[in-house]
Amino acid sequence: MIKYEVEKLMGLSKQRSEEQAILIKNISDNIIQIDVEYLEDALAAMEKDHSFRESAAVLNPNPFKHHQKQTLNSLKNDQLRYIIILAKNLQKIINASIELGKAEKGSSELNKIFGI
Numbered sequence: 001m002i003k004y005e006v007e008k009l010m011g012l013s014k015q016r017s018e019e020q021a022i023l024i025k026n027i028s029d030n031i032i033q034i035d036v037e038y039l040e041d042a043l044a045a046m047e048k049d050h051s052f053r054e055s056a057a058v059l060n061p062n063p064f065k066h067h068q069k070q071t072l073n074s075l076k077n078d079q080l081r082y083i084i085i086l087a088k089n090l091q092k093i094i095n096a097s098i099e100l101g102k103a104e105k106g107s108s109e110l111n112k113i114f115g116i
Helices: 004-032 036-059 066-113
Strands: none
Touching: 004 066, 036 066
16 A cells, blocks of 8 residues: 555656656746846846835825835845846856766766776
């Protein structure tokens, strides 16, 4: 009984992992195209605008919408910040993969030279 349950869970886990891997690859394919420097500038402008609106609210308070708009804008800023972090990390992964490929190729060539 336990063996069957473990096999069942492993099968579901493998299938789910394969499904999620496709989605992650699709996200990565889009993220790599992002212009990080542009988005960093845009985020800085958005955060400056957000801060200005907070200051302006003191002079002209609108208790009905201000807090909700600021919360929404703050969440959008956070999302953009995370996208930038994701894009930078993906570039690091690509660079590390390239370096690993170079190291493996060099190791393989040395092995051929020394007959290993």
